[in-house]
Amino acid sequence: MYLFGASGHGKVVAETAESAGMKISGFIDDNPALINVWDYPVLREIPPGNPEVFLSVGNNLTRKKLSARFPDLNYPAIIHSATSVSRRASLGEGTVIMSGVSVNADVRIGRHCILNTNSSVDHDCIIGDFAHISPNAALAGDVKVGEGAHIGIGASVIQGISIGKWAVIGAGAVIIRDVPDFAVVVGNPGKLIKFNEIRT
Template identity: 25%
Template structure:
């Protein structure tokens, strides 16, 4: 029997997450998830129209979800690591279990661990001995090299790459097309700009950009 699921956030990544749910169900012998709809505290008119075209329900706000009697699984489809952390904290405290979603067209190597609440999109490549924390987002075509750890609430934007033996600390974001070279560490809450190339460790809370990133 499929498990009930809600997606928090009806923006772009939230709707991409709905695509992943559909792909998982299509690839399985029987549906894995029953998507009840999407939760959004400030649904825009454009996103409301997009949900209607997709046949997806808007379930109201997070407050309304929490005040209800049901406790379906959830994922947070919000790109901002800080916002994702706030939402997940509320839902965890209210007793909602976090789902883990991996697109069937993602490639996972040996000895890969994935924390609850993480979302892995199509085209992602994760090699060997990689640890992903809770609520990690791997956007389309991101690559994670061997022996690397991504801590909780990390976001890897589309086509970004982390080489081997790296540590990406909690709440960091690696921008679209950016590269982190091997044996480096990004401190908690660090942000790497799009198309940047990181060649040395990045301190917590620091924003770097350019080639080389600084």
């Protein structure tokens, strides 16, 4: 498996894969200053032969664009060994679940998502493709997170809430009302401060 993206996020993905016993052949990154990350070589292009590739890029929109650019690659999911993931949860290709994450019954996680360190996703939540649940964020039961949404570090979302596509929830926010598409919401309780202009 090759990790596409050799940033700090890529390093955490690498250690997540290592914990799961997955073999890493190297990184792929266009930064000419990067020759190696630890003992792994950094290549400039995806090698031939249709290898497994994981999009180890933290930016949600960039992951979407890369997956569209390379639609035929084999994208594995990566689950850290130190997690609690319900056997009744489902997750899509290219998704990473990092150390300390809790995923409960009947959660559905889309493609190329990030469930970051110590986040918690309770029963019946639906996480859309390319979403990012940041470290220590907590989703109560039956929360719906739209495509590309970013739930900030330490944010809390009460049960039954819908977070729109490409919305951003600020660090430490407490979300007690539905959040529309492209909205940026911060504070306790969460307050809408603007809408992002994102071309997906």
